[in-house]
Amino acid sequence: MSADPPLRTDRFAVCFSGGSGIAYGLRLVEVLLGAGHEVHLAATQAALRVLVHEAGAAIDLARPDLAALFEAALRPRLRVHALDAVEAAPASGSAGLRATIVVPCSMGSLARIAHGFSSNLVERAADVALKEGRPLVVVPRETPLSVVHLENMLALARLGAIVLPAMPGFYHRPQRVEDLVDFVVGKILDRLRVEHPLVRRWQTPASRPSSPWDEGES
Ligand SMILES: Cc1cc2nc3c(=O)[nH]c(=O)nc-3n(C[C@H](O)[C@H](O)[C@H](O)COP(=O)(O)O)c2cc1C
Numbered sequence: 001m002s003a004d005p006p007l008r009t010d011r012f013a014v015c016f017s018g019g020s021g022i023a024y025g026l027r028l029v030e031v032l033l034g035a036g037h038e039v040h041l042a043a044t045q046a047a048l049r050v051l052v053h054e055a056g057a058a059i060d061l062a063r064p065d066l067a068a069l070f071e072a073a074l075r076p077r078l079r080v081h082a083l084d085a086v087e088a089a090p091a092s093g094s095a096g097l098r099a100t101i102v103v104p105c106s107m108g109s110l111a112r113i114a115h116g117f118s119s120n121l122v123e124r125a126a127d128v129a130l131k132e133g134r135p136l137v138v139v140p141r142e143t144p145l146s147v148v149h150l151e152n153m154l155a156l157a158r159l160g161a162i163v164l165p166a167m168p169g170f171y172h173r174p175q176r177v178e179d180l181v182d183f184v185v186g187k188i189l190d191r192l193r194v195e196h197p198l199v200r201r202w203q204t205p206a207s208r209p210s211s212p213w214d215e216g217e218s
Pocket of ligand 1: 105108
């Protein structure tokens, strides 16, 4: 009897910047590692501060230990890089990463990525994905959006990035905050063609729900 085929795994760069919604980034890393993928993780200083506020994580801002946020069984496939580690794999096109995801993506990081600043590992990883023609997903979180924000998003979309705002839907009837997080993370994974079990797939309803607008229709 032949053995099961090996799981196809890949390497991803996941970058946290200082937008609200750090739970999206944490969950994405967890799901990718859980599926056997290798994850290269970097976070901006602002992301670490948001992490403290939103996840209540006890992070030493001077010596952050991001690996400690994940279960021990997941950590062997996690590579955490310092923000100034410009020699780390995500900074090089030859590292062969499948995709780079900036989640959450602050308006500041989004602006710098859209204009090629590359002043830290997060911005450089995004820049590399664009120049190599590999998927770059940015997950902006801000409201309301100014013209500057909208123009930077349009610039990124025109450059080939996937602009995937953290906008969970409600048609799957979320019961918990985690359901909303999984909705957005599922969208990221769908866009990257990575299989996942995070959301129930929408099916054509058996019957069309009745609507007051139907009354009197001939
Ligand atoms: C708790 C908290 C929530 C924040 N939420 C957002 C946000 O949703 N979107 C955003 O663009 N900036 C947000 N900011 C501000 C950014 O963190 C700030 O502009 C920072 O300079 C971004 O830096 P970075 O792009 O290097 O991560 C937030 C800051 C804090 C402390």
